[in-house]
Amino acid sequence: MLIYTRVIMFFLLGMVFFNDVPKDNLYLKGYVIFAVIVFVCNHFLIISEKHVRISFYLILLDGLLSFSFGIFFPHMTLYLILFGIVAVTLAIHESSKIRLWMGFAMFFLSWGIVMVYSARVMGDWAIFENLISGSFVGFGAVVGSLIRKLYDAQETMDAQYKQLNESHVALTDAHQQLRLYSEQVESLTTIRERNRIARDIHDTVGHKMTALIVQLELARELLKLDSRKSEDTLKTCDNLARGALQELRFSVRTLHEDEGEEYRFIPMIRTMLNDFRESTQLEAKLSVSGDPVVVPISLQPTLIRIIQESVTNAKRHGGATICHIKLNCSEEEILLVIIDNGMGTGLISKGFGLINMKERIEEHGGSVTFESNEGEGFCVKVQFPLLERTWTAGKKV
Template sequence: MGKSKELLFIRYISIFILVFQILILGAFLGGYTPQAGISSKIAPLIFILLFVINNHLRLFYFEKQWQVVGSICLEFAAVPFAHIYFGGTIVFYLIGVSIDIFALDNKIIRYFFGTGILILTLLPRFSTSREESFILFGLMAILFVLLSYISRLYSSKKEAQHLYDKLRISEEKLIKANDELEGYLQSIEEITLLRERNRISREIHDSVGHALSTAMIQLSAMETIADKEGSRLKPIAGNLRAFINESFQDVKRAVRELRPNEYEDYQGLLRLQEACNSFEKLSGVKVKVILSKGDWNLTSKQSSHLYRITQEVLSNSLRHGKATEIKVVMNFTKEEFVLSFNDNGVGTNKIEETGLGLKNIRERAEEIEAMVDMKSSKGKGFFIKVIVPREKEV
């Protein structure tokens, strides 16, 4: 608050008037006289210099509240003596301090110094008459009312800025989360599409292909029998067998085109997803799976170990954590595959890897050079993250 342009202008105007009163009009206001000694002439200059330095330290350098309060105390204690020895109007000594006390967060300190300032303006020693004392008191009271209003406005502005910052951060987080969800959704759609294409191609191969193959075998047998009996059905059966064979080849080509080559790349992810789906069906625990595809694939060893780790973690969440919901995130980065589990179980404040379950998880992770991070607290569930490094190509 004290650094606003308007209040800085008021502060420097008051200092300028005070300097003018002490150095130029000192003889008329009861301060030092030009006929006094050298030390008496230098003393006001030293005081003004220290006064300005103290104000600047409080404004631009002191960040902790106790430093600001110490500076205010020092100035508040020096003002009466400075007024007595160097002259000047008491109000101009106190304007800087008054502005700074309203910038303090502690209301008790603010009221203490504010009361002290008003008392100083009422003391006869610091004015030429009772009327002047009341005038100075009124001016300071008006200044306090204005400063109080400005302080409230400044506090409201700070709260509004804080709220805006929180909203902006929340918006950025929402945008980031939305982007991640869109990426996850796209990955799920692609993997689901690949799985469905693979299923359809397999069904066509197993049903239509098998039927056509059986029909060709039977037609070949009919052709052989017709040849032995000299029947005219032989050429008909041969033509029909050739036609079905050609259709069979067309079906095989269609199946090859329909079956995605990329499907094999996601076998590891699909196995993990199937483990989660199977656990959900058998246990009744809700398992939410979020996955994203990457530009590299898990090896068969990595997939096998992660499959067993997944089974163990899900089982522990139900058996030990009494969880009813588990969130599983599978995410590829450029050099790592991250598999994390977060349940809503009872949790624990101390994770003890004494049982076989957690030991097996860590041992399997070590075999694929993966890192394991476990976190838990009472009433906040259990979190475990497995980070698998990308296997370097030989």
């Protein structure tokens, strides 16, 4: 709408000047028509993006034509309205302060020349009329600068919206990639955990089944020689078979949880301890402080395995009847302490079970200490830092 208003004003002002020209002055009438045509052509050239570089010079040409109307019509101050339109155009399209000041300086110079010329021709300075019409030029400059600021603000908003849209698209892509990466990590974690369970089955159940076979062969030989020793050997076989069955139950239960059901960490520990109590009569007391939810899912099977191995060792090697299990869960670390009332030992010998436990703990960046004295039971202390994990290179088990 602003574009068409400017063209309409040129036509209207041109008609006023044209009607003011005497009928016999065809040259001046022709000049008015020519000037209006130039005004209109310049207008469309100025608003065209193809002629941005020469827009300042086109605006100066409009100013020169406005100045000419002041010379040709010295009895009228209407030419200042043309200067006002030019001032609006200059303030809108020109961002260089130097050119802005240059344009306004040329206006004041032209205004002064026309006032002096009009005073000589008409014999009157027409101060009041000049001030009223000249104030329109200042008003036009202010309006043009405000419109320029609105345009700049609109361009800034458009640029920011474009950047925001691009950021949204990039964030969406990153979210999609993160989701795919999360799925891959979850899949790899599941595969790793299943491989670990398979290794545990091989290391624990396989070890016990091998020992069971050896004991069964020994019982077969002793059955012919000494029935009493054969009965003791069969009891050992029974313990090995029960331990292997317990390992298989736990492994199957863990695999079953990996297939999609909710991994119930604390209930699984309690179920495992209850099953162990029914088969060994070992009383296990579990106390938990903090929120178990902070325990990473990848760490939960390891903690259950540690508890299982510890209570098994407490019963098998220490002859314990009571085992205290304390689990402290915080955002900084997971602390597990297992103490039994077994016979203890003055010299801790790390067998297959303790070595396997230590390796499993260190894989997750944790640490473990074993403490025991003769007649004072056995203590296992495990620490898993959650904020910072460290591994010691070159440290032997």
